[in-house]
Amino acid sequence: MGVVTELKSLTQDDLLSGCAEIVGAAHVMSGATDVSAPYCKDWTGQYAGIPLAVVRPKSTQEVADIVRLCCAHGVSIVPSGGRTGLCGGGVPVSDDTSIILSLERMNTIRNLDADGRCMTVEAGVVLQTAQDRAREDGLVFPLTFGAQGSAVIGGALSTNAGGSNVVRYGTTRELCIGIEAVLPDGSIINALTGLRKDNTGYDLKDLLIGAEGTLGIITAAVFKLSPMPVTRTTGFLSLASLSDAPRVLNALQDRTGGGVEAYEYMPAAAVEVICREFPKIRRPLDALAETGLFFEVASSRKDDAEAGEDGETRLQRLVFAALEQLMEEGVIIDAMIAQSEQQRLDLWGMRESILEAITANGSAYHTDISLPLAAIAEFVTTMDVAVAEMGFQPITVGHLGDGNLHYALSAAEGQDWAALPLDQAKQQIFALLTRLNGSFSAEHGIGQSKLDVMRKLKQPSQLVAMRAIKRALDPEGLMNPGKFIPETNDAAQKT
Template sequence: MQKFAEIVGVANVLTDAADMAPYLTDWTGAWTGDAAAVVRPGSTDEVAALVLAAREAELPITVQSGNTSVAGGSVPGAGKPGLVLSMSRLNRIREIDSAARTATVDAGVVIEALQTATAEHGLDFPLMFGARGTAQIGGALATNAGGANVLRHGNARDLCLGIEAVLPSGEVVNGLSGLRKDNTGYDLRHLLMGSEGTLGIITGAVLKLVPTPKIRAAAFVALSEMDAALDVLNALQDATGGLVEAFEWLPRETVEAIRAHDPALRAPLEDAAETGILVELASTRPDDAATDESGEARLQSLMLATIEPLMERGLIVDGFFATSEQQRLDLWRLREAVLETIVAHGPFVALDVSLPLSAVPEVLRQAQPLAEESGLKPLLVGHLGDGNIHYAVVAAPGQTWDPETVRSFSDRLTDLVTAYGGSYSAEHGIGRAKAATLAKRKDPAQLATMRAIKAALDPESLLGRGILFSEV
């Protein structure tokens, strides 16, 4: 380890078991691996030097950002110790360009820290998910993370204008120009995003920023049935000119589980909604933030005016409208407590699927009896506006958790999702958890192309062994 210590300093090479432990188990506790050392570089040059030293020592590297992965992609495998390369020290916000509305950052910058910094400029980095207080930019880009407002702003790759990265050869790719148009060949930026640290190590990025909304309007509405969701979403989008930022599905069983886990969180409606939707509009227009003759912000009035006829048509049967910032935040606390609630139930599997929007109701109807037959209780939540359903299952009351039964259910659900043109990985990535599924289900030509790219850039399989490709 002497060579690594010379590069990053003795204090940033961890070899003691207790010191390494937090880096070797993922957030869910489902994946634990082994490492010869955890190294913490502080610059892109140090990352490049570490890659060369690791190649010479024939030690594979697992790149780790905030270690918030739920697919096992942030920790090393078991039995073949290599290096965990923690990006935590690469945490500089290099520049915020208010005029261009971009931020140039190190990969280890925590998402929430960037959002706090950009707020001082009246801007926002609009990537929103529960782990943003720990998750880092590099990991979000490497997994093409999503979240609650993909509907309006897109996934992580849609928010990135440029990338700096270290390749398995030790060479540095500098693509931080921030150009919005650059047709000079293969786009390495998009190749590295979503590759989960298997093709290169992202060390920096130029990110798009958006103006901070001047007004947000949030509501929790109960739909008559899941089939009404698209009509409600489209009506809100049409009436507001596309101002819907979030359209989050919270069914009754999930809300009840959240409140049982944390009774301090209030249910939005007195009568539990079988199909509950947290909807939020946001606008940067001063006119939308101005109050009308009723004393309400115009955006809130517009939301109410749009929802009222939907209630008259029977598509919406009840609703709670946030009239203060605290009430809006309370709705989001309920939504963001979902994963913590699921983890508290004990063993679980969180299947992250996406579907064509019109297929969501039917797939959910067919999946329910499959779960019941398997002795499983679904705890579901979804980014319904973009078709992403988080289908988590725990043992049903009185049932024993049986891994083999769960694997069988997961296969059957994946078959169902695939039959309707969906994906078995929407925003969590493949990691280690779905590597075997990818090998089995990926289109052969696409899989062969992925392997060819991996072999061309990383012939020694230095980066991310066992991530994406289970056999390497």
């Protein structure tokens, strides 16, 4: 750090003027100013850092030129997207000499190939913009989650984001079929061919996706598109037991030919806090569902959209047949099916309000974990009892179709959050998660917030391999330092 600090003091003006020559003076914001402040703080407010400057390139070549300039000056680079991250991955660490490289001006949709059903987009394109563009050609840009109105492609790629419809379409990595990126030495990888098959060496695309900017900066990508559904059936279920959730999912999948797009766990505690913090949102069922499930099934088949004499579409009849059988068997207690587009949107609004509701509810600890589907009921049942005994109220939601839970802890009624044994609760959560072969990070990334957990739970051999890859591609350690890969225990003890 001493060498970098010395370089900073000697060449900071040269660095900033060099950046201005590359991107234009209007797109270099130096120091802590009102204009640059929004770039310097994590969405959660827990992580912040002051860079030398915020630099906003417009092209991949400008990104490459900035990277080479920073490398020459020994200055770190922190890529920044839509700033909706939850783990501190897009802001500088406090003791590092760095610039924030915002890709928001790289916001062009370069191409949409309707026949090939793919789209080439730059890293600064907002997800909703890509969705709207695909819709114009009767196609779906499948990546979607609550922050889609402000989250951008680059951020989604950097964390391998998931969302509510991974059960059908897959994560960002599965949707991406080509990238353009700038490596730590300033060289450019152009692999925007959109090939579905290309076995010509190491897959650098999959290496860079999910690396959180520690191995390079993705500037553009090719994404698969899907046919636009012509009919949907959306509803909310009350199950007798969480252990039956996989059975209900499989029944819906089998009846509809794999048409389930969303399968979301929303138990009573989550629905209660949403309705309390957002009074305009109504419960989907009269009685609170201890095991509540929000689901959506969709089809692009015209036959599935045809309505019978009773007004029901073929897709609805398929869904109803599956649900009726499960109700007869006592697996489903109650069900609500949206009868209009507004009711469907209301259900989605309820699901997408949960993070804001938990935040408004008071202090909380959030996890982003994944488990084998068969292990979810055991995890939730065991942990709910354990944390309640400690004075916590669990507020859990999850993308149950792909095993991803957001298991959050808040203070139970009458409890003081500051006095609760959070460390003890976290230890039990991660111990049980490990025993059940789960993951401590499913879709939000590692950033700064999960480094300690990663150091403790990631297999040592995997950490050794990750550090070797990092050294090979970024020997100076200038790409988004202090994120994603924890220091060795020896290094951590020295700091």
